[in-house]
Amino acid sequence: MSSKTESSEKKLLLTNSCWKIGSNSPLLAGKERWVHGQIPLFRDNVSLRTAATVSIASLLLPQQQGWNVSRLQSLFHSSTVRDIRTLEVPRLTNQVDLSIWPFTTSGHYTAKSGYYFLSRHTDIYNMTPPLNSKFFRILWGLRIMPKWKIFLWKLFHNGLATVANLSYRGLAISDSCPSCNVEPETSQHLFRFCSIATAACQDGYNGLRLPVFVAILWAIWQGRNNKVFNGIAPDMPLIRSLQDKGIQQHYTFLANPIPLPRSLHVAPGPPGFLFAHFGTAFCGVPQLHLQVDGSWKKSSLLAGIAWVAEHVTTQTTEVQGGCIYAESPLVAEARACLGALIWAQSRGYCQILIYTDSDVLVRSLLHQDTQPISIAWTLNDIRSIGHQLQWCRILKVHRQQVQRAHDLANHVRLGHIPMDTM
Structure with missing residues (x-):
């Protein structure tokens, strides 16, 4: 990723944080994102000078008694007034304004929430465009091993380290297929047209079970890696052995119960009392x-x-x-x-x-x-x-x-x- 892209994405994240209002906020109401992540809209009859100088503290009643509703109604549209009145303000404790990330329940930024946000607001991070989103919803929901899901995800995006991809990225290596040494090793060749792939699919896949098909693809990839890293040439007995091993791992995975979501925290005291x-x-x-x-x-x-x-x-x-x-x-x-x-x-x-x-x-x-x-x-x-x-x-x-x-x-x-x- 270029430094220019990193800068633009960092700016996007920073500009989408917002404020949680404290006890005596010095922030200006017309310049900050403090009403559910938005800058509030003033009434048309409010002057620009007023809109630019109104502090949020001036919208609160003295002694932490809540929002000054009559002042809110004089400055903002009715829908905005309603939104402001939903915001909690401290009643008994003194609190400072907090800069929060509005896309998590806790208000704390996480890499997961940041990636999720960017994937829906920038093309460069969007690995699942609308035309393919249904495919990926199905993929991530499959009851197969996580390593198979990642493998399929990489295969879909042409992200596997085939020699054609490595050569394209600047490595000075031959792009010939290690298995057949006939054509360049692209993903299409390796999993569809290479002689070992053709034989494996014709011999082992009957079209009835998705796990068998994925196990064959996985076996082809492992056989190819055995050739590249260990010098062991893949043949059908090896591919079939790797396929059977993958299927056995799949059934072992299915035998394990689906983990339930963990609760927030284990409650103290006897069972049934929180x-x-x-x-x-x-x-x-x-x-x-x-x-x-x-x-x-x-x-x-x-x-x-x-x-x-x-x-x-x-x-x-x-x-x-x-x-x-x-x-x-x-x-x-x-x-x-x-x-x-x-x-x-x-x-x-x-x-x-x-x-x-x-x-x-x-x-x-x-x-x-x-x-x-x-x-x-x-x-x-x-x-x-x-x-x-x-x-x-x-x-x-x-x-x-x-x-x-x-x-x-x-x-x-x-x-x-x-x-x-x-």
């Missing part, structure tokens, strides 16, 4: 049981959040709920949990048990290094309150155990009940 614990003590009896849940609608980005509080000593119940804008159901769930904690702490409770049906929320609280960037500030605020309490446990439960909170969250979302404190 919880995040905070506070000065690990053991204790809760004063308050809180069910929390969120209800989210993708088309409007409107979410209902709610909690049901059961007082242990008085055996009484209180309910709270309201509407917010959120970019995902996970954001709504996290905001419901934070709202319940703020509400409980303001009433003097210091031993709290919270029930949530969100596995991701609890695991993210346990492991900050893998937490989703979309709820990072909310998780930090939850941890901050939790550590101030004597005893706080957030427990993953089944949906039925938070059904009342779920029904209430649905009700407030459909009724558009506001929540000023959220």
Whole structure:
């Protein structure tokens, strides 16, 4: 790859990072990519001077009370206002602006995500153009050995180290086929027209099983390499032996179970219990049981959040709920949990048990290094309150155990009940 190409691809990656807004952002609203990876659109009646000088900090209410909705509405189009209101901002902790990579859940750049992005935005990285994308989806989904998949991928792109390819790249070698020494060794010749390939396909392939066909191609390639590196001339007994060995390896591969995706982290505690614990003590009896849940609608980005509080000593119940804008159901769930904690702490409770049906929320609280960037500030605020309490446990439960909170969250979302404190 040329240095010019490297520079252009590096620039493309850098210009597609964006900002996650902190507590008192000095960034200019009209110059940075901070609204879901985009620069927001101002209203037509906003002057260029204003658009160029508005800071993001000026769009926030004092004392970390959230977005200044009336100011947002005076500056931006209604759809942009809605998008901005879905962005989380710190409530209780001070956070600096973060430059994030928007194509991973964690916000951290990875080589895999960078390659994926470039392969869809530049021709030079696009090894699977639209006409061939179906072929590669089938190839990568085949239940065959990974080394066979890579071999077929290289064969498709003429990337095997045949002598014709090596000669084309500048190596001073003869391009004659090592197996037959008759014609130049191209991929087409080696696997279709060479005498050893013709004999192998006629003798061993009946057209009924793909693995047999791939095993023959693999045996031809291995036989050719034996000649190049070990001086052993390939013949049909050798090719057949290599083919049988490949098929045996294939069946051994099939006998192994398909590995299941690994979970984010192994949960602590006894089997069936997943919880995040905070506070000065690990053991204790809760004063308050809180069910929390969120209800989210993708088309409007409107979410209902709610909690049901059961007082242990008085055996009484209180309910709270309201509407917010959120970019995902996970954001709504996290905001419901934070709202319940703020509400409980303001009433003097210091031993709290919270029930949530969100596995991701609890695991993210346990492991900050893998937490989703979309709820990072909310998780930090939850941890901050939790550590101030004597005893706080957030427990993953089944949906039925938070059904009342779920029904209430649905009700407030459909009724558009506001929540000023959220």
